[in-house]
Amino acid sequence: MPKVLEYNATLAGRDDLTDALGIFRVVPDEPFPTEGPWFVPGQYMVLGLNNEEEPELAGVQRPMSIASAPEDPSHVEFYIRFVSQPASRNPFTHQLWKRQEGDRIFIRPKAKGHFTVEHAVGPDDSRRKVFVSAGTGLAPFVSIVRSARNRAPGRDLGEFVILHGASYDADLGYREELERLAREEGLHYVPTVSRAAQCEGWSGAQGRAEDQFRADRIDEFEQRAGFAPGELRPDRAVLFVCGLQGTIGASIERLLGRGFVPDEKKLRRALEVPEETPASIYFEQYDSDPVIDLTDEGKVAALRDTLHGALGL
Numbered sequence: 001m002p003k004v005l006e007y008n009a010t011l012a013g014r015d016d017l018t019d020a021l022g023i024f025r026v027v028p029d030e031p032f033p034t035e036g037p038w039f040v041p042g043q044y045m046v047l048g049l050n051n052e053e054e055p056e057l058a059g060v061q062r063p064m065s066i067a068s069a070p071e072d073p074s075h076v077e078f079y080i081r082f083v084s085q086p087a088s089r090n091p092f093t094h095q096l097w098k099r100q101e102g103d104r105i106f107i108r109p110k111a112k113g114h115f116t117v118e119h120a121v122g123p124d125d126s127r128r129k130v131f132v133s134a135g136t137g138l139a140p141f142v143s144i145v146r147s148a149r150n151r152a153p154g155r156d157l158g159e160f161v162i163l164h165g166a167s168y169d170a171d172l173g174y175r176e177e178l179e180r181l182a183r184e185e186g187l188h189y190v191p192t193v194s195r196a197a198q199c200e201g202w203s204g205a206q207g208r209a210e211d212q213f214r215a216d217r218i219d220e221f222e223q224r225a226g227f228a229p230g231e232l233r234p235d236r237a238v239l240f241v242c243g244l245q246g247t248i249g250a251s252i253e254r255l256l257g258r259g260f261v262p263d264e265k266k267l268r269r270a271l272e273v274p275e276e277t278p279a280s281i282y283f284e285q286y287d288s289d290p291v292i293d294l295t296d297e298g299k300v301a302a303l304r305d306t307l308h309g310a311l312g313l
Contacts, residue, residue, distance in 0.1 A: 002090070005048045005059035007104035012075050014101060018170055020082040021136075023067070024096070025075040028107055037070035039111035040118055041143040042240075042284075045076060048106035049095040059106065062092040065139035065242070065284070066111060067174075069146035076107070079139040079173055115140060115284040120263070121238055128237040130161040130225070132251055134209050135171070137243030137286065138164050142174050145187065158186035161225045161237075165192050165209030165247070169199040188226045209243070210250035218254075234259050234280035241283040248283045249291040255281065256303055259310040270294045271304045277311065 013025040026047070032038050039045075048061035068077035083093045099105065114120075117129060131141035141162055148157065166172050172191045181187040192205035192212060205212060205224060212221040222232050231237075232255075239260060241248045252262050262268060263279035270292075285291065294300055307313075 002058035002060065004055075005050050005061070005106040007106050008109075009105050009107040011099050011101060011103045011105050014099075017173055020084065021171055021173060022080055022082075022097075023173065024078045024080055025068075026078070026105060026107055027075050028109065030109060032073040032076075034073055037147075038073075039066060039070050040116045041066075041069065041147040042116035042119075042140040043111040043113040044140075045078075045111050046108040047078065047092070047096075048108075049092060049099070051090050051095060054090070057090040060088075060090045060092045060095065061106070061108075063112075065136070065143075067139040067142045069143055069150050071147060071150035079136045079142070081136045113284070115240070115242070115282065117144060117240075120240070120279075120282045125238065126159075127235070128159055128161060128227075130163065130232075130237050130239045132163045132209055132239060132241040132243075132247065134165045134243030134247040136173070137241075137247070137284070138162070138173060140242055140284065141240070142177075145178075145181065149181075149185070154185075156186040157181055158188065158226065161188040161190065163190045163192070163209050163212060163221070163225070165194065165207075165211075167193065167195050169193050169202050169204075188224075190221065190224045208247065208250075210247050210254065213251055213254035215254075232258060234261065234278075237280075239281045241281065242286075244287050245285065245289040245291050248285055252281055252283075252291065253303060256307040257310050259307070261307070261311075264291075266294065267292060270300050271307050273307070274313070 009026050009028040012027040015023040044063045044065045046061050046063050048059050050059045051057040064078045067079045082097055083091050133141055145160055178189045182189040190205055193199055194208050196202050196206040241251050260280045261273055261277055262281045
């Protein structure tokens with residue numbers, strides 16, 4: 001049974017980017033540590049709210065990726081979309097959208113998760129980090145880039161590529177910040193919209209984030225992302241994908257031919273990846289659907305052949 005949550009933080013601010021997309025800043029009652037980072041960029045925290053209209057439903061909690069950097073002790077920031085068709089009777093975002101600055105909220109005090117550069121490949125990996133995101137899957141990558149700047153002010157951010165997909169250009173959260181970092185500090189920022197016909201004046205990439213890896217588009221993506229033709233390979237880049245099943249699954253499938261190997265154990269077994277072969281695609285999933293249907297034997301066999309051919313197995 002759900003229980004009533006005891007609030008331990010304050011909603012210190014919110015920026016509504018659209019009616020269904022916002023940035024929320026939370027300040028816990030217990031201060032953040034002032035010495036050393038208190039979380040690793042890429043991790044998440046759990047937020048919670050009580051249902052005031054239907055108290056019998058009590059509280060609801062959801063994990064949310066952190067968008068702020070650990071070096072900023074003033075607040076913790078989250079990039080959240082309103083879920084218009086929730087799967088539960090007590091959806092978290094329906095409660096959150098009723099809250100205003102100064103309202104109380106619950107937050108679990110410790111950040112968790114292994115979707116970090118440090119855990120995946122280590123801080124000294126010299127390959128380009130390609131961050132693939134759909135919608136609010138952008139959040140952990142904003143945290144990673146912000147923290148990199150904080151730790152080494154003035155550094156060249158050219159090792160990072162952010163590919164962010166959204167339906168409309170208005171849904172491209174953090175766009176001004178990322179465009180500025182691209183102009184001034186070398187970040188490779190590739191925003192793409194899937195409904196470009198409804199975005200007046202849009203001249204950037206079109207289609208979903210994962211569409212940029214289609215055979216007829218990957219050359220254009222490499223150019224936008226600062227790669228030489230054919231350079232998007234696991235010896236030169238490592239991919240981190242964050243979002244829903246469709247973005248993750250299609251990204252993996254379309255990059256197997258380039259030799260990119262997923263980290264997830266079930267996928268590796270299904271694709272018969274040798275244990276000694278290092279991973280080069282890591283993902284954080286926001287839904288529970290399998291990223292690739294491993295019960296489809298014909299599809300799995302074709303993907304296995306594609307990967308083995310790219311790896312020379």
